[in-house]
Amino acid sequence: MKEVEVKCPATVANLVCGFDILGMALQEPYDLMKLRLIDEPKVYITNKDEYDLPTEAEKNVAGVVLLAIMEKMDNKFGFEVEIEKHIKPGSGLGSSAASAAGAAVAANQLLGNIFSNDDLVQFAMFGEKLASGVKHADNITPCIMGGVTLIRSIHPLDIIQLNSPPLxxxxxxxxxxxxxxxxxxxxxxxxxxxxxxxxxxxxxxxxxxxxxxxxxxxxxxxxxxxxxxxxxxxxxxxxxxxxxxxxxxxxxxxxxxxxxxxxxxxxxxxxxxxxxxxxxxxxxxxxxxxxxxxxxxxxxxxxxxxxx
Amino acid sequence: MKEVEVKCPATVANLVCGFDILGMALQEPYDLMKLRLIDEPKVYITNKDEYDLPTEAEKNVAGVVLLAIMEKMDNKFGFEVEIEKHIKPGSGLGSSAASAAGAAVAANQLLGNIFSNDDLVQFAMFGEKLASGVKHADNITPCIMGGVTLIRSIHPLDIIQLNSPPLxxxxxxxxxxxxxxxxxxxxxxxxxxxxxxxxxxxxxxxxxxxxxxxxxxxxxxxxxxxxxxxxxxxxxxxxxxxxxxxxxxxxxxxxxxxxxxxxxxxxxxxxxxxxxxxxxxxxxxxxxxxxxxxxxxxxxxxxxxxxx
Structure with a gap:
């Protein structure tokens, strides 16, 4: 059975003055997530942490991202997911983004990297929508791309990686x-x-x-x-x-x-x-x-x- | 008698989205200005163009800049100025900034370059204040520094030269x-x-x-x-x-x-x-x-x- 494990970094959105447009990935803390491709078009979620997050796919940040990817691929397969969160939900450190981005990147890896970064950000935004009610990308984008990122525009999506000195x-x-x-x-x-x-x-x-x-x-x-x-x-x-x-x-x-x-x-x-x-x-x-x-x-x- | 002649470029302020903070210097059009240092603490202005701008120092954009510089230096000298404008006043191409920045840079040259770019921007803003009622620097800064410039802040003054591809x-x-x-x-x-x-x-x-x-x-x-x-x-x-x-x-x-x-x-x-x-x-x-x-x-x- 095909399985991948991913490390999903915490992120700092806004960077003080860049409300809704800037974000930055951190070395620590980070979540771990295992994803397996299954034949059945369903998502089975197991929590390997203390946070007791919902395991129904429709109510789980990683779950809704995977459902969106499955729908895009005509529901020909499903996923088993194990989530080990270390980024506490509600901390302001992009906990939901780590789950959403992690699910999108891990699924893409299992599918042979068929999606672009823009696609992954679009999928992952379904998770942010579930978590906060708003499709924002200022945590997701640095979580997927690393470093410091700029979202010039959400409609149409225009994401730019910025250089950064080591800080x-x-x-x-x-x-x-x-x-x-x-x-x-x-x-x-x-x-x-x-x-x-x-x-x-x-x-x-x-x-x-x-x-x-x-x-x-x-x-x-x-x-x-x-x-x-x-x-x-x-x-x-x-x-x-x-x-x-x-x-x-x-x-x-x-x-x-x-x-x-x-x-x-x-x-x-x-x-x-x-x-x-x-x-x-x-x-x-x-x-x-x-x-x-x-x-x-x-x-x-x-x-x-x-x-x- | 010490004399300098300067070429003062037109500028584009705002650059569409950067209201009050961004500006850019142009190769054309440009004004020409001659400045001579005199012993008398006065400013004598001659217009060499068709625009019939005021020649009283207090009412002239270059004049007020030179008066500010003279005051800073305890009014120990004055200037004779000849202005040949090619940037039409009221065009939106930084005509007043060209006079203000030109006067500041030319005076500084005559005085042995004792002032920094920040000082020159501060002096030249007296000209913009006269011309528009507001001390803005988004034309003056590119006019003095060239290229594309950012004014992060006016109080305190924080100006940054941006790189630019040839356009x-x-x-x-x-x-x-x-x-x-x-x-x-x-x-x-x-x-x-x-x-x-x-x-x-x-x-x-x-x-x-x-x-x-x-x-x-x-x-x-x-x-x-x-x-x-x-x-x-x-x-x-x-x-x-x-x-x-x-x-x-x-x-x-x-x-x-x-x-x-x-x-x-x-x-x-x-x-x-x-x-x-x-x-x-x-x-x-x-x-x-x-x-x-x-x-x-x-x-x-x-x-x-x-x-x-």
Whole structure:
């Protein structure tokens, strides 16, 4: 029986100023997923983790992606799936994207790599739609392609891989719940033109900074005048962590996706570790459970580890 | 007596989606300006063109820039200026920026290049403030630095030179009046978040396209969902020119600055000339006088041609 195992990286969507368009893949944490092709046109899901996610295909992020692929191929086959999640659902680290992108890439591998990256992003968006109600691609795209990615447009889909200097990423996931749908609802439908202009100056600076490998420019551009001022209210300790991390030498950072995780970028591993200590100290003091990671930008997206 | 002569290029601000942050210098048209240092702390201006611009220093774009530089240097000297404008005022091609940036660069040359590019942009913004009521730098910056430039932020000033592939630029200046101040007033103060997201996707795509030298990506990103739909109403023939230019192979384009000039980018000179013919045909049919240029992105900004 044909089987593949894939490693599905966590991702940071938005990258502070790039709401809905920018994303970045991380070395850690990551999910593992095994996929087997079966003759029966069904999807059987087994959870190998503690999260007790639904195993009915129609209610499972990986499941709906596989159903979409099966439908595209006239339901001539099905899949058995084992999912071992390490990216906690609701962390803001692209947990659903890892399942959706992992399923799409693993299925494609089993089928002889017949689909393009654009196709895989389209399939994986069915999973995001199930998870958050919105077909967004800012976690899926870096999860599939690795590195730092730009979604210029969803209709039509236009995804661009950006260059990136090697950077360390410190992440803290405070164990509080912020639902993506809630985090979207608190945003205003209209923004001031003058704020939008500031935002696109920073986005342009951030893209130029990544392309040029100019880490100072990346740092100066990590400023969000539209989304962060609203969403950061939902995350205790946010302002203190951001201020102290920058004082400790981090380039900058902010909310990962719709939160509650916070990420900070640094050029040096020692800085990234000092930032971790700050994050730990703040959430310890606040009495909020947390998990931290000191990692780096992943060059690769979903990786096939066996069954190549 | 110390004298310098400078060549001050026309510029295209905004570059379609990059309202207030992006700009580009052109090979043509350009102004010429001669500047002489004098002992008396005054500015004497002579016009060598047909435009009859004010010669009182306080009312002249170059004049106010020179007064600002003199004040910075404790009014220990003054300037004689001869201005030969070829960039028509009110064309949307950075006529005031050419005078302001030209005066700043020429004065700096006479003073032994004591000021940085940032200083020169700051001085030249006094000229833009006089011309349009707003201290904007999206024409001044490319006029001083050449090529394609990004203003990430005005406060504090943060200017970044972008890479750019060699591109041909076709420009038409229909001889109708669109005042920068009017063109600003018709803009809404608020924009929909969903439109802002589309816009920053395009800006990110445009910056990535310039940095990567990806002309297709530049073309796809030359889309403005916020400013152009409002401002283009002021320019007869705009939609037809844009549609037909793209059909003829142009990458794309739009309003130059606040108009009324329209610019189109092409990778080939033959395409740029075909675009010119389309522009000529449209404005001829509309019975509007016009002037066209087939030129290219200027690598250099204001150039000192004598007195180096």
């Amino acid at each position: 360390f990423v410190t992440v803290v996931h405070p164990q509080i719940e912020v639902k993506t749908s809630d985090a979207r609802q608190i945003l205003r439908k209209e923004v001031l033109l003058k704020d939008a202009i500031k935002q696109w100056g920073n986005i342009a600076g951030l893209v130029a900074g990544f392309e040029k490998g100019d880490t100072d420019l990346i740092g100066r551009s990590l400023e969000d005048v539209i989304i962060e001022p609203v969403r950061s209210i939902l995350i205790p300790g946010f302002d203190e962590i951001k201020t102290r991390s920058k004082e400790a030498g981090a380039l900058g950072g902010g909310i990962s996706g719709s939160g509650p995780s916070i990420f900070m970028l640094s050029t040096k591993e020692t800085t990234a570790k000092n930032v971790e200590a700050i994050m730990q100290e703040v959430f310890h003091r606040l009495g909020i459970d947390y998990k931290t990671y000191v990692t780096s930008i992943a060059k690769n997206g979903v990786e096939v580890i066996t069954g190549q | 041909f630029v076709t420009v038409v200046h229909p001889q109708i009046e669109v005042k920068t101040s009017d063109a600003r007033q018709i803009l809404r103060k608020e924009v929909l978040l969903k439109d802002a997201i589309k816009q920053w996707g395009n800006i990110a795509g445009l910056v990535a396209g310039f940095e990567k030298g990806d002309t297709d990506l530049i073309g796809r990103s030359l889309e403005d969902v916020i400013i152009e739909p409002v401002r283009s109403i002021l320019i007869p023939g705009f939609d037809e020119i844009k549609t037909r230019s793209k059909e003829a192979g142009a990458l794309g384009g739009g309003i130059s600055g606040s108009g009324p000039s329209i610019f189109m980018l092409s990778t080939k000179e033959t395409t740029a000339k075909n675009v010119e013919a389309i522009m000529q045909e449209v404005f001829h049919r509309l019975g509007i006088d016009y002037k066209t240029y087939v030129t290219s992105i200027a690598k250099n900004g204001v150039e000192v041609i004598t007195g180096q």
